[in-house]
Amino acid sequence: MSDPGNLAEMFALPPHLAALQLLVNRCPDAVSRKALIVCAGSCEAIGRDEGFVMVTANQLETA
Numbered sequence: 001m002s003d004p005g006n007l008a009e010m011f012a013l014p015p016h017l018a019a020l021q022l023l024v025n026r027c028p029d030a031v032s033r034k035a036l037i038v039c040a041g042s043c044e045a046i047g048r049d050e051g052f053v054m055v056t057a058n059q060l061e062t063a
Helices: 015-025 030-042 048-062
Strands: none
Touching: 015 030, 015 048, 030 048
8 A cells, every 4th residue: 555645656757758758857937948849749648638737737847
């Protein structure tokens, strides 16, 4: 059973999303980050829900 205090263990990203987030982190601005995530979604590298969550999370991070 996982430790309820360890959020990283409870909400671990799948490897393909972790790799995409590393690329997103290298983008110079919010517009570029969103464009990269949308591009990954359009070529079906990530699912629609995954793309929505990533865009939302990255917008909140820069708010």
